[in-house]
Amino acid sequence: MMEHYDLLLDRVGGLLKAGRIEARQQINTVLVETYWHVGRHIVDFEQQGDHSAQYGKQLLEHLSVDLKQRYGKGFSRSNIYQMRQLYLCYPKIQTLSGKLGWSIYCELLSISDSLSRSFYEQQCLVENWSVRELKRQISSALFERLALSSDKQGILALARDGHQPAIAADLVKDPYVFEFLNLPERKQYSEKQLENQLVDKLAQFLLELGKGFAFIAQQYRVTLNNTHYYVDLVFYHRILKCFVLIDLKLGKVHHQDIGQMNLYLNYFKKEENTAGDQAPIGIVLAADKDEILVEYATGSISNQIFVSRYKTHLPDRKALARELALLLEEQGD
Template identity: 55%
Template sequence: MNEFKKKDNLWCSDANSYGELIRNIGFILETGKKQAVSAVNQAMVRTYWEIGKYIVEYEQAGNAKAEYGSETLKRLSRDLTDRYGNGFGMSNINKMRKLYSTYPILQTVSAKLSWSHYVELLKIEDPLERSFYLKECEQENWGVRELRRQMKSMLFQRLALSKDKTEVIRLSTEGQVIEKAEDILKDPYVFEFIGLPELPVYKEGDLENALINNLSQFLLELGKGFTYVGRQQKINIGGRIYKVDLVFYHRILKCFVLIDLKRGEVQHEDIGQMNLYLNYFREEMNTEGDTEPIGIVLGAYEDKLMVKYATQNISNQLFVSRYQFYLPDKEQFEQEVRRFWGGE
C-alpha cells in the first residue's frame, strides 16, 4: 500500500512539473512571438522611412511638397509594383514620403509604433496634436484600434480646452501628465461605444450596465491610471443605505474616484449627495497612503451657473461634467478650441 502511495505522489509531482514545463514553454513562445512582431514592425517602419528619404531627396530633388499625383510618383509606383509586388500603390508611396517629410530625423521615429500606427498619425496635420497621440501610444501601449478611437473622439482637443497654450505644448511633448484631480477630467466624456441612442427613454441603470459591459472601452475613455473597483457600492450612514454608482481607484493619484451617473440634467441634490459620499470615503474607506477621494457627477446636461453655486465652498474634490453618445463634430470642436484660445 505504501508503495502505491509513493508512486501516486511521484506521479503527481511529475504531473505538476510537466504542467510547469508547458507553461514555461508557452510563456517563452508568446514572448518570442511578440519580440518577432516588434522586430518586423521596426524594420518595416525604418525601411519605409528610408524609401521616403530616397523619394524626397533623389526622385523629387528634395521637394517635400511635390504633388501627390506627380508623374514621378506614378511611374515609381508602377515600377516598384512590377518588381516587388503589392505594397507600392500611390497611396502607400505618398505615405512613405510623408513619413520622412514629417520625421526627417530617424531617431524621432518611435521603435514602439507600427507602420499602421504611423498611417493614422500622418493623417493629423497639427504637429502638437500628432505629437500628443504618438506619446500616448508609446506610454499607454495603444493598439491601432485604440488610437483611431481616441483620434475620432478628439481626445487631444477635449483635454486642450481646459489648458492654456503653455500647458498644451507640454501635453503634446509629454502626453497626458496626471498630477492633480483636474488632470483626469474631460468635458464631455464620449460614450459612443455603448450603443444607447441619443435621446430615448432609458434608465440610469441601463447606462451603467452598458458602460460596465464595455468596461475596456470605458476605461480607455476615462484615461490612464483608472482601476475598476465595483458598481452600486453600498455605504451605511446612520442605518441608511446609499449606493455609489461606480467606484474606481486611481493608481497615479492614489485615491478613490466615485462616479454618479445622471440620465438628464445634473441637479444640486446630486452634487450634495456626491459630497456626502466623498466625506464617507475619506473617513471610512481611505487607508494609509490614500489621498483625498475624487467625485465626478456625470449628466447629459448641466447648468453651469447652478453648478458654480452648488459647488462653491465645497472643500472636497467634486466635479460635474457631461457625457454624450456620439463622436464630436471635428470642425465644430476645433472652432470651440480656437475661440477658447483666442479669448486669452
C-alpha cells in the same frame, strides 16, 4: 523528474515568447525606418524636378505599378504616399519611435495638426494603444477635449508628453464621449439603463476614462442610520491611489446632486480609505450643466468634486479644433 521537466518547459516557453515579441518589434522598427528612407528618396527626387501636383501624382502612380511588379504587395499608391508623408512629418529619423509599428504611424499621418499628432503618438507609447483604440480616440477628439481645459503651456505640455494624470483635475474630461454604447439619438432611457450599458461595455468605458482606472463596483451601498444610499459606479485609480466615485444624471446637474456626491466622498474618506489611500474624487456626469450653478455649489466644499458632461455621440471635431486654435491665438506667445 516531471517537476524539473515542467520547469524546463516553462523557461524555454518564456524565452520563445520573449524572442518572438522582440523579433516582431525589430521587424516593425526596420520596416518603419525603411519606409522613412523610401519617403526621403521620393522627396529628394521631386525636389530635383517638376514640383507640380500633377507630376507628383503621376510619379506615385508609376512607382506603385513598378514596385508591385518587382516586389509584390504593399506598394499601393496610398501606401507610397504615406511613406512620403512619414518623411515630411518626421524629417529627422531619430524622432521616430522604435515601439510603434507602421499601421500606427499610418493613423498618425492622417492627423494634419502637428500638436495633435504628437499627443496621440505619446499616448500610443504611454498606454500601448492598438490601431483600433487609436482610431477611436482620434474620432472622439480626445486631444481637443483635454486641451480646451488647459492654458497654452498646458496644451504644449500635453502635446509633448501625452496625458499622464498627476493631480485629481487631470483625471477629468469635459465632455466624456459614450458613442461606443450605440444609443439611438432620440430614444428615451433611464439612468439605470445608461449605467448598465457602461458596465456591460466596461473595456470601452475604461478606455474613455483614461489610464489607471480599476473597476470596483456598481451601485455601491452606503448605509447611514439604517438608510441606504447607492453610488452609481466606484473605481480605484492606481496612479493617484484614490477612490473615484461617479454618479450619472440624465438631465442638467442640480445642486442637490453635488451635495449628495459630497456625502459619498465624506463617507469613503472615513469608512473606506485605508493606509496609503489619498482623498477620494467625485465626478458627477450629466447631460448638461450650468457653470455658474456648479461654481456656487462647489465653492465651499473641501472635497474634490468635478461636474462633467457626457455625450452619447461623437463631438464635432472640426468645431473643437477651431475652439482650440482660437484659444491658442488669444493666449499668444
